[in-house]
Amino acid sequence: MGVETRRQTEEGRAAAEGLLRGERLGIGGVHRPDQPVSWIAFDAEIRRGHFRWDVAPRAADRIEVRLCHPDGRIREAALLAPKPPLPLVAIRCTDWAPAVRERARQVLAGALAADPARTLIHLTPLVLGLARREQGRWARDLFEKVLGAEDPVLSPWWRPARDARWWRPGRDARTMTGEQPDTVLGWLRRSGDLPTRRFATRITLDAGLFGVRELARRAGEERDPATARLWADAALAALAGDGPDDEAIDALLRGHIPMVRAGGVTALRRAGRHAEAVGHLADRSGLVRACARWLVKQGGGDPYAHCRALVEDPARVSGYAVTGFAECARRADAPLLRGLLDHPTGAVRAAAVAGLRALEATDVDLLRPLLDDPSAAVAREASVSLAEVAARLPAEWLLERIAPDRPAHTRRAAYRVLHARGGVIGLRASVELLTDADPALRRIAAQRVQSLWSPYRPPALPLRDPEVAALLDRCTGLFSEYVMGRMRSQLGIPRTASGPTG
Template identity: 45%
Template structure:
């Protein structure tokens, strides 16, 4: 049984025992409301009362009546409690009658939202009519919960109505209402609110750029970054471009680099030819070419000069030719580890990796260089001496060297890989031992 459903059963028992709704349920949590809906109809909750299932009392506990428990004096906590149970009742006629009584009861609007996805059409249509009347006038402080709940239910077969109604209501709401949802703790709510705010042009281009650069949600980053890009005029806007170009997320930086062309600042894209992100490098190459320049020439100049960006060798491989490998081979001995790693990755991209020449790099002190070397040598692992690789499994070797040696031993096929995995299964290095055990399980060597 899921935790949520178990919580819903506990809430149902507490409501039946007379406790108020707000004390048995976290009314700000959409999951608590859906759990209550399940919990009221879950047979196990009244079995726990230790009563025979076929007794009248147990049947009464399950099939609540609006004539008894629910229809109590208006405004009483008991009436709200009874209506909450009736709205989740397993009998559709009871749920439908409860919707009529619940209209205008603010505390129960989340259950009305849930009933909008009800399998029974009369219940569903009644709930939608109630929600259509209540949602436009719902207090602003209720909207975060209702929005999160609507979006949670939108994945259900009949969840499109409430989502469409919510979208319509928020698009006609004042700025303050939508703005209050932008910082919601619910990710789906934040994304929904940002999409509406972007569509309604609630943000200036500068605000869009700053949100794209600072948001921790990639969907929001991309949404606002794209909108900020579209707002860059022919003359360019530093206050928009600078946040985009300095963003940590590569998608946002790519929007900024691409916007340089719209701003007529092609030359400013050149440093981004050596960006750490492949997508940003690709955008920079496109912008540079639009200005009539040749990015390959820039890369070649970097790779033969003294002041070389670490990702320049890989950038050259992405747009160069096999002959450019002659410029990359000397760089595998470069003093900067990032350059060495980029050179090895570039040689692999150009399909010019040589096992004997790359083999010494498996002992490189930089983990990034060893990872790239192992990736380049994987296809030709059989050309490497098995005993030489096994030596690098010794505990006195650096962890990244041991991991690369195991990777290549496994890539050799045959018995070398499983033998190395059994050797490392109880290794003091938890990451390496976990990797070895996982490899054994996947191969079927260990059940």
């Protein structure tokens, strides 16, 4: 459960608990649920409250309580009330009782016919969330049918954000365009709720409302990968059917999502713009770089030569350029990458370390000093490479680098190598960090100590070793008494602790 989902769930439960205690729902009382997940949690909490028999007398007659009552006859009767809360009506459309379900569907269909714009905008996220239930497809199909047949127009004086606090478009959607949407689909496409945005996008594409340039523009500006893919696939299909369009291709090439930019790079071929592929060889995405190398080949060029030229040019070299070069480099290119380990830019140094690792050209003497590099990215990449040859590094030298006076990224990098080294040295480092001031290091160390235990094999530690026994005494708080006893037995250590527990 994500943080936002957990927050919405707690909001719904709090509203239900307050109502069951007899507090008013609305202004001056408990907050009315205003998120899709909140309404679902509200419904479940009201029902649990009834089973606990702790419903306040003045709350029992509330329409919200009756719509969530465990007794199906009470829920069905509550649906006859004037203007029942539509979110709860939508939930009742998935009710297990056929009579309740049919009555709720009549009410929802009536609300949709009377005010389609407001109903669609307020309930679409909830309806999509309920569609996963056994009886949840009905409302989703109804909403899709209405939107597919005719996109309701919004009244100029009404804006959903005023009526529903949760419906303000997300930051990404707001920055997509300065236009003010005037239809329901326009609002749904800008929703901060991602399933809703994708739902509206699919309906829009099925209706064929936009041309290739608008499809490409929306693909380029979209930040949700799934939605961007819908727009991009439609734009590429239109380009394939109608022929190249430079403006549409340029919009794809400016996309936020790698898949969109990759589509733009491949579209350059049919447009006869092979030469532009070189400009994408240092893209931040590996997918885009691979497409650019493919296009360079299609145009008769040599992607390796172009990538090498980027790396050798001080004015154009970058971390992504080095990464792109490493993706097509050969073992003979290792000296060029080693020469970049002293580059003033941390991203270039880090990419050079990763590139040498990909070429299986790790040089321990060159990489050891990089554990102390001021760049966290460089120290991290160096530790990943050195972890493969951890046994060749002096243990005391590594242990010095997890001391509290070292930079945090240096300590994490050195600890990664120490853990890869394993044995007593790795355990000693982990135990030392169990009480460290850095919470991240404490958590990682605890997890790595706990990973020693397996019921099927003994820990990779020497048998009957006094130091191992002393180290285990310092981390007994991480294991149950039974597990610690089993580990000691596996290692030939007496079960009685010889030192303090912690």
